[in-house]
Amino acid sequence: MNLQSILESADSPLGYLRSDKTHRHTNRAWDPKLIMPQLPYEFTDWEREQLAWRDTVALLDQSHHMQAVIISGRDAKTFLTYMACNNLTNAHPGRAFQIICASPDGYLVGDGILLQQDENTFAAVGPYLLNWLSYHAETLGFDVTATVDPRSPVYANGHGNRRPACRYQIQGPNAWALIEKLNGGSVADVPFFHLTEITVAGHRMEGLRHGMAGAPGLEIWGPWEARDEIRGTILEEGEEFGIVEVGAAAYVSSAVESGWVHTVLPAIYSGPELRGYREWMPSDEVEGLIRLTGSQERDCVSDYYRTPFDMGYGRLIHLDHEFIGRDALRARAGEAKLQKVTLAWDPDDTANLFREMLIRDGRNVKFLHLPTMSDKLDMQYFRVTANGKEVGTGHSSAYMAGERAMLTLSLLDESVRIGDEVLLHWGESGGGFGRYVTPATDIVPIRTTVSPAPYSRVAREEYRKI
Structure with missing residues (x-):
């Protein structure tokens, strides 16, 4: 069943959107009751975890829920420029941009982060962008391919999963000191939304510069096979800085404090x-x-x-x-x-x-x-x-x-x-x-x-x- 047919099964698109979805059990990777896969609701207690990115240093595990769509091919930049309301002419490898996509009648479909990996390869992360970009990559005639890097199952039930990279976010007033300790030396404070590299437990990792609560931090990613070693090293080295692991409850609440409105209906259900x-x-x-x-x-x-x-x-x-x-x-x-x-x-x-x-x-x-x-x-x-x-x-x-x-x-x-x-x-x-x-x-x-x-x-x- 596709989205159009299920909307037609209701009295109206609005009737379907307002309806109870708890009867939908056909897709365990997108159980409507859960949104943070393979991550505890809280590691200690959510209020302590909230305080960590303000007072000490917080570790946020993004390895399982942050899915992406990889846009590659000769026309990748041209295609994304056509899809985005904002200007991508200055996009180049080593830098991230916000990408904002609108419907034909000018309403928001979704926004997220666009990272250029090399000359003809981009990764986009953000609600509702994956399907929007994938569909148009198939139908518009550009020389591009869209490949989805799916998130981990919400309800694993014994099923394994594998992703291209593990991903961790290190944030808080003590974050940079911990990052340099992990790296075994100084790390240049690159501009916001620019890339750098660090070494963790002998593994070279890429890092995206951003911050929470006004302090600089990094989102880092590296080899999936080394995820336990990387995470363990971050926690061990972070003890002196007061590191706290952040569970699902505190993680989601951070959007409210930081001012990111992610709960706006994508403009796709009518027309x-x-x-x-x-x-x-x-x-x-x-x-x-x-x-x-x-x-x-x-x-x-x-x-x-x-x-x-x-x-x-x-x-x-x-x-x-x-x-x-x-x-x-x-x-x-x-x-x-x-x-x-x-x-x-x-x-x-x-x-x-x-x-x-x-x-x-x-x-x-x-x-x-x-x-x-x-x-x-x-x-x-x-x-x-x-x-x-x-x-x-x-x-x-x-x-x-x-x-x-x-x-x-x-x-x-x-x-x-x-x-x-x-x-x-x-x-x-x-x-x-x-x-x-x-x-x-x-x-x-x-x-x-x-x-x-x-x-x-x-x-x-x-x-x-x-």
Whole structure:
């Protein structure tokens, strides 16, 4: 069954997206209840793991969940330039770029990281890019080949797996000291998103420079066969720096603190121009397992789409080259845009939500998982209002131990300012089709303070109610 046929089996694309997916047991590599394969929910406790990338040094194992699509061939760069809204003319081996892809009508399909491995080979990592790039590599007539490097099984059940490389991320204020200790000498602090090399346990590894919580760090990859030795050496040498392994719960919460909105519906579920794409895609890909959740209720699936401008990518969009969606984005360039912010929850309202969860005959509230909804393939869309007027949507939510705050990444109207107080409507509007209806809950308004993304605390005296 393909994505198009399973959408047609529901009353509408929106009915399917709102439906309960727990009956889908045909693909164990993409079980809808789990998203972090072969990684414990927590190694110690998630709050200690969250604090590590702020206070000491954190080790994040990316060996199993980060799948990629390898684009190779004579036309690789030309093809990717046609697929990307942003400018890739300066792409060259040894450097990574963000890649942003739009639908023909100018809505976001997905964004991620593009790494040029050699003159005619690129690796792209990011939600919804794998199928999008693979399909167009097959159908557009460019001299390219797309090869997917799949992630490990979520539910291994005794099945082995093998990947081209192991991958680890070393982050936190003590990260660079540990990296140089592992290397046996200094490592040049290359610019952001540039590549370097280090040696770990005698194994030469490539490293991508980026950072978390304002400190430089590396994402390193090397031989799969040596993964246990590499990981063991990092942990042993990292003891003096306070190294902590990060499990699935804390790992997923990092996106909220760092300001990466990854829970926006890819713009692929409607429109005749993408019917061929939906017919090409098997229904058990992640695009077919998404469940649209939250209090925001719309009549049309396209109302949940967002443009690259809405995501804050306007400065990266280059309209001077031909790419999918260019004409639509040019027409939308002057439209009102959303802004990416973080909503900091009011402590009293948050405590009252927990109180309802503990009362036998309390309100039927949507339960709040801590630190985050890290075990679901949910696309969360919560209504955000000010003075009774809807001003945007709340997306990923997480409790961050370092801030002692509950936070929600949001996309709000440009009229809303940092320091304003707005209401996040926490709850589930429900929906679905046939036997697969997601039950609705009561909707609970939570007072929140509009804060920057990436998050930084707004002083209490700066709060403004609107």
